[in-house]
Amino acid sequence: DQQVKQNSPSLSVQEGRISILNCDYTNSMFDYFLWYKKYPAEGPTFLISISSIKDKNEDGRFTVFLNKSAKHLSLHIVPSQPGDSAVYFCAASQRGGAQKLVFGQGTRLTINP
């Protein structure tokens, strides 16, 4: 039972344009959401997070949007840069639990020059 889903295995975007990565979840008990970025042969690197009490969190070029009613979150990267090419994982956690992260299967983002 996959509780966090990233339905797009890959995404290709022109440099300078906006990249939008999507994530859906099924468990309504999740209340904290994170995005990780992963380069080949490296571990995932924390990018940005959002608590369920917010609907938007921004950090430089990265913005995460949360729609609780739709159980959907998205990561916007603008403007996209070649160094953003990586696999992006969405993850969710439940407050009060043991801080277990439940990951989506990842979206490979390719930024084309």
Add this chain to the structure above:
Amino acid sequence: DTAVSQTPKYLVTQMGNDKSIKCEQNLGHDTMYWYKQDSKKFLKIMFSYNNKELIINETVPNRFSPKSPDKAHLNLHINSLELGDSAVYFCASSPPAGGYEQYFGPGTRLTVT
């Protein structure tokens, strides 16, 4: 100055062998984790330790045994290796309070032949 380190980075071994993967973090975190990324690229929690105490133990064969000699180290020992154990294993750590961000090591690619 590596925050979360794992050794070895690559491990090739035969079925039936016993092997260990070591993890160390110098972030002063209290909680450490082991995740497995399988061939379908899903990242799934296996174990979590908080101050040397086991707090998460997902449905993992008992051939896998984590050991935490102190809160900076969490090692993973695997007995009687099977072909299906081939995967990338990631260690992670997180601070004791606040957000749910976890910091990952570079991963250990285990190949069982």
